[in-house]
Amino acid sequence: MALLEVRDLSTSFYMRGGVVRAVDNVSIELDRGETLGIVGESGSGKSVTCYSILRLIQEPGRIDGGSVMFDGEDLLKVSRSRIRDIRGKRISMIFQDPMTSLNPFLRVSTQMVEALKLHTDIDHKAALHKSIACLEEVGIADAAKRIHGYPHEFSGGMRQRVMIATALIMEPDLLIADEPTTALDVTIQAQILDLIKRQQEQLGTAVILVTHDLGVVAGTCDRVNVMYAGRVVESGTTDQIFYEAKHPYTQALQKAIPSLHTKGDLLYTVPGMPPDMAKPIQGCAFYPRCPYPKLGEPDGPPPELVELGDGHCVQDCQYCDRSKPIEEVLSKDVPEAVE
Amino acid sequence: MTRSAEAVLGAEEDVRRPLEPIEVEEGASLWGDAWHRLKRNRLALFSLFTFIAIVLFCVVGPYFSSWDGEQQDLIRGASAPSADHWFGTDTLGRDLMVRTMEGGRISLLVGLVATIVALLIGVVYGATAGYVGGRVDAAMMRFVDILYALPFTIFVILLMVAFGRSLWLMFVAIGCVEWLSMARIVRSGVIALRRQEFIEAAVSLGYSHRRIIFRHLIPNVIGPVIVIATLTVPAVMLLEAFLSFLGLGVQPPNASWGVLINEGQQNMEIFPWLLIFPAFFFALTLFSLNFLGDGLRDALDPKSARD
Amino acid sequence: MNVLSANGAAKSAARGNKREDFLSLHSVSQHFDRGKDFFTRKSKGVVKAVDNVSLTIREGEILGLVGESGCGKTTLSRTIMQLIRPTSGLICLEGKELSALPDREIRHERINFQMIFQDPYASLNPRMTVFDALAEAIRTRHPTARGKALRQRVIELLRLVGLNPAQMKKYPHEFSGGQRQRVAIARALAPEPKLIIADEPVSALDVSIQSQILNLLKKLRDDMGLTMIFISHDLSVVRYIADRIAVMYLGRIVELGDAERVVDDPLHIYTRALMSAIPQPDPRIERSRKRVILQGDPPSPLNPLSGCSFWPRSPVPHDERMKTVEPELVEIDPGHFAANCPFCLERSA
Numbered sequence: 002m003a004l005l006e007v008r009d010l011s012t013s014f015y016m017r018g019g020v021v022r023a024v025d026n027v028s029i030e031l032d033r034g035e036t037l038g039i040v041g042e043s044g045s046g047k048s049v050t051c052y053s054i055l056r057l058i059q060e061p062g063r064i065d066g067g068s069v070m071f072d073g074e075d076l077l078k079v080s081r082s083r084i085r086d087i088r089g090k091r092i093s094m095i096f097q098d099p100m101t102s103l104n105p106f107l108r109v110s111t112q113m114v115e116a117l118k119l120h121t122d123i124d125h126k127a128a129l130h131k132s133i134a135c136l137e138e139v140g141i142a143d144a145a146k147r148i149h150g151y152p153h154e155f156s157g158g159m160r161q162r163v164m165i166a167t168a169l170i171m172e173p174d175l176l177i178a179d180e181p182t183t184a185l186d187v188t189i190q191a192q193i194l195d196l197i198k199r200q201q202e203q204l205g206t207a208v209i210l211v212t213h214d215l216g217v218v219a220g221t222c223d224r225v226n227v228m229y230a231g232r233v234v235e236s237g238t239t240d241q242i243f244y245e246a247k248h249p250y251t252q253a254l255q256k257a258i259p260s261l262h263t264k265g266d267l268l269y270t271v272p273g274m275p276p277d278m279a280k281p282i283q284g285c286a287f288y289p290r291c292p293y294p295k296l297g298e299p300d301g302p303p304p305e306l307v308e309l310g311d312g313h314c315v316q317d318c319q320y321c322d323r324s325k326p327i328e329e330v331l332s333k334d335v336p337e338a339v340e
Numbered sequence: 341m342t343r344s345a346e347a348v349l350g351a352e353e354d355v356r357r358p359l360e361p362i363e364v365e366e367g368a369s370l371w372g373d374a375w376h377r378l379k380r381n382r383l384a385l386f387s388l389f390t391f392i393a394i395v396l397f398c399v400v401g402p403y404f405s406s407w408d409g410e411q412q413d414l415i416r417g418a419s420a421p422s423a424d425h426w427f428g429t430d431t432l433g434r435d436l437m438v439r440t441m442e443g444g445r446i447s448l449l450v451g452l453v454a455t456i457v458a459l460l461i462g463v464v465y466g467a468t469a470g471y472v473g474g475r476v477d478a479a480m481m482r483f484v485d486i487l488y489a490l491p492f493t494i495f496v497i498l499l500m501v502a503f504g505r506s507l508w509l510m511f512v513a514i515g516c517v518e519w520l521s522m523a524r525i526v527r528s529g530v531i532a533l534r535r536q537e538f539i540e541a542a543v544s545l546g547y548s549h550r551r552i553i554f555r556h557l558i559p560n561v562i563g564p565v566i567v568i569a570t571l572t573v574p575a576v577m578l579l580e581a582f583l584s585f586l587g588l589g590v591q592p593p594n595a596s597w598g599v600l601i602n603e604g605q606q607n608m609e610i611f612p613w614l615l616i617f618p619a620f621f622f623a624l625t626l627f628s629l630n631f632l633g634d635g636l637r638d639a640l641d642p643k644s645a646r647d
Numbered sequence: 648m649n650v651l652s653a654n655g656a657a658k659s660a661a662r663g664n665k666r667e668d669f670l671s672l673h674s675v676s677q678h679f680d681r682g683k684d685f686f687t688r689k690s691k692g693v694v695k696a697v698d699n700v701s702l703t704i705r706e707g708e709i710l711g712l713v714g715e716s717g718c719g720k721t722t723l724s725r726t727i728m729q730l731i732r733p734t735s736g737l738i739c740l741e742g743k744e745l746s747a748l749p750d751r752e753i754r755h756e757r758i759n760f761q762m763i764f765q766d767p768y769a770s771l772n773p774r775m776t777v778f779d780a781l782a783e784a785i786r787t788r789h790p791t792a793r794g795k796a797l798r799q800r801v802i803e804l805l806r807l808v809g810l811n812p813a814q815m816k817k818y819p820h821e822f823s824g825g826q827r828q829r830v831a832i833a834r835a836l837a838p839e840p841k842l843i844i845a846d847e848p849v850s851a852l853d854v855s856i857q858s859q860i861l862n863l864l865k866k867l868r869d870d871m872g873l874t875m876i877f878i879s880h881d882l883s884v885v886r887y888i889a890d891r892i893a894v895m896y897l898g899r900i901v902e903l904g905d906a907e908r909v910v911d912d913p914l915h916i917y918t919r920a921l922m923s924a925i926p927q928p929d930p931r932i933e934r935s936r937k938r939v940i941l942q943g944d945p946p947s948p949l950n951p952l953s954g955c956s957f958w959p960r961s962p963v964p965h966d967e968r969m970k971t972v973e974p975e976l977v978e979i980d981p982g983h984f985a986a987n988c989p990f991c992l993e994r995s996a
Contacts, residue, residue: 042854186716186880187880188715188940188945189945190924215928220926220927220933239930257854257855257857259884260929267865268861271855271858274824274853333862365817367818368817368818536769537766538772541770543730544728544757544762545761545834546755546758547783560774
């Protein structure tokens with residue numbers, strides 16, 4: 002049985018200006034020890050999905066439906082005390098900005114020990130020892146002394162290590178990392194990703210890694226979900242997503258980023274911009290930007306995910322003609338910014 | 341740059357081509373957004389209308405009354421509210437309603453003028469201090485700190501004693517004290533804004549300091565200033581009432597609400613209406629301005645309000 | 648009125664070749680003296696944000712400036728723009744020495760340098776319409792611009808960056824991030840600058856929008872012959888858009904050369920480490936790479952180290968001589984420079 006099975010999860014934000022369907026029928030499957038990457042841009046719903054899994058959605062947001070089966074329990078239906086029990090102990094989360102996710106007024110030792118004492122029965126001294134050991138595991142030198150410092154005394158990379166240590170101290174089954182390296186320098190990013198990988202191998206933790214960086218996904222993930230406008234448009238193994246991408250968004254995204262091996266004059270561009278989530282989306286969300294020749298108006302329900310075999314799923318869309326290879330339809334121009 | 345616009349835009353003629361009509365769409369300014377948010381706040385809107393109603397009452401009201409605020413009727417003396425005198429009369433037989441209206445004119449005038457004076461001085465002073473920074477800023481703010489420490493009442497009394505009692509002196513005295521808070525708020529707003537990239541862009545475009553302060557900095561800090569100004573008016577009115585209460589403010593036969601309240605308070609047990617009416621209007625004005633100020637704060641800073 | 652003043656165009660056209668030393672920096676340093684401690688009167692040290700940088704940029708070139716936090720690239724760009732004066736060294740634009748000019752004249756020279764910032768949300772005045780912002784910028788070069796001619800000029804600029812002129816009365820918050828960045832580019836072009844410094848112009852944008860802006864910048868350079876300094880931490884982006892790349896570390900340039908050479912065949916070990924840290928969107932490559940993972944954090948210029956400043960993070964085994972080396976930027980291969988620290992160089996001249 003999979004460790005995490007999310008089925009048709011939907012979360013919306015009920016705002017004065019309209020209803021924003023941030024997560025629209027998203028399904029996820031994750032086995033123990035596996036790393037899943039969730040890739041998307043702003044408005045894709047990748048972060049909200051993670052918060053929904055842990056039931057961290059607050060007004061004006063609401064989880065509309067679906068199920069989150071974690072090791073046999075539906076997290077959306079368990080009691081509040083049970084979900085609090087699970088958070089931090091069996092499922093941990095780390096966030097993008099380590100400065101704001103650590104309490105600046107408390108020493109690091111206080112914060113780590115607090116987490117331990119909340120979930121287990123050990124006494125203060127033992128908790129402190131375990132915390133120091135954890136910090137050493139994540140590569141913080143002189144941990145016994147530094148643990149008593151305040152967050153602002155650590156650099157960005159080190160704060161993120163502290164976050165990882167705090168998240169892993171209870172040896173959770175699942176670690177959700179929401180853009181953990183976006184705010185860090187590239188050499189630090191490499192260190193942190195390496196660290197997460199090593200910890201994962203050691204503890205057997207499953208990881209959900211949320212990011213907008215395809216390079217990070219290629220290097221660390223086993224499976225990938227590509228999200229756009231709150232929906233999963235394609236999912237599969239890393240190799241399938243990178244070498245056999247079928248959805249125009251996945252394909253266009255890969256073509257549009259310059260890699261160290263990009264040659265040529267101009268880059269491929271994806272016209273327009275991510276959609277305004279406050280307006281209801283008819284049919285296929287990517288339609289206004291899709292480079293493939295159009296086949297009629299997008300109306301009706303969102304396209305379904307079809308299985309192409311071997312766990313590779315793609316949104317089946319009848320509004321565009323995907324017969325030609327993407328290179329022939331993508332332009333390299335400077336498109337006028339679409340409304 | 342080597343090649344010019346011609347190469348980019350096409351042939352030479354393009355540049356001299358007549359202007360094609362372009363349907364320019366209207367923009368939605370941040371002020372417009374704020375106004376919409378304010379309109380949704382029922383209490384603030386109600387307060388605004390109440391305040392406007394009071395102002396009209398005080399300014400226009402006397403023209404509709406058959407009585408004059410100075411017309412005394414010593415035989416009648418103080419009388420309770422009746423069909424002739426809706427608010428009654430005071431001890432000298434003067435119609436209280438007209439007195440309340442005229443008193444309101446003065447109180448409101450003091451409130452508005454002193455606040456505007458404080459605003460003008462405070463905004464320019466604070467923006468300059470925040471923009472220039474360094475030692476000049478430090479010196480300017482130390483000066484503010486020193487003035488803050490002066491006891492207001494004694495300061496006003498000294499002024500009154502030195503220059504005699506006049507309405508204008510009161511404006512100056514009160515304005516002189518209120519600008520301090522304004523300056524501090526503007527200064528901190530400017531310091532926060534100074535780091536924003538659009539200010540760096542303005543500097544790199546070679547804009548003069550004056551242009552940067554007035555066109556780029558001040559419009560962006562004016563939000564909190566408006567809120568403070570709205571809350572300063574009632575504070576000033578209270579100060580004026582306090583001074584008048586002490587006998588330092590407005591002189592008879594002129595009256596402000598403060599004077600009326602003082603008179604009313606003296607005869608509170610026998611002629612309660614003398615206190616009730618001016619106090620009611622005074623309190624109503626203060627409440628409506630305070631709620632309006634709150635509403636403005638929420639409207640102008642969407643982050644602090646809950647959507 | 649043209650986008651370019653007719654004078655400038657004629658002059659440039661007359662000159663056959665492009666200037667080699669369009670912008671040149673000679674031993675430019677930006678040291679911030681932290682003063683003395685109030686009580687002990689001991690010097691609090693000097694922050695060497697930029698240390699002895701020499702550089703020449705050709706007209707029409709895009710120079711990529713790469714480095715991590717604390718390397719000094721932002722301070723260097725602001726020093727070039729004369730927003731802060733260099734502590735020492737010369738900065739010359741088209742042969743004219745800028746560092747010697749008095750403050751008043753600097754303001755006039757400022758419109759020759761324009762900057763595009765990272766954060767499209769903070770780089771535009773939220774209370775001004777796009778039209779007002781562009782008109783104000785245009786007037787720095789043409790103070791008497793008014794009425795129809797001014798309007799036409801604004802329309803031209805908006806079209807140049809791919810925006811719909813019908814939106815010119817809108818406010819910044821009504822646009823998306825990518826559109827705001829285009830407005831910022833239009834504003835940077837309005838005073839007809841000679842040099843544009845783009846400080847991480849696409850880092851804050853969505854990935855699918857980045858290529859639009861990068862293409863736009865490249866097209867503007869090709870069509871208008873703009874000279875540009877492109878600052879970024881993302882080597883893939885810089886390699887794509889820049890002609891030459893300069894890699895900075897702790898206020899110094901450690902490598903300088905043609906973009907493809909620096910990326911494909913780096914001389915300095917730091918450059919190689921930067922390269923190997925960049926995740927590539929290709930799983931097979933990622934699985935088979937050998938990474939050079941550096942220890943520790945990017946250093947802060949607050950406590951500058953002696954000698955080869957790279958030694959705390961270097962994967963090379965520590966050697967005491969590292970602290971006494973004085974590396975200088977020397978030409979190893981034709982057109983390819985590197986700091987000649989023997990412990991950091993992959994190969995010598």
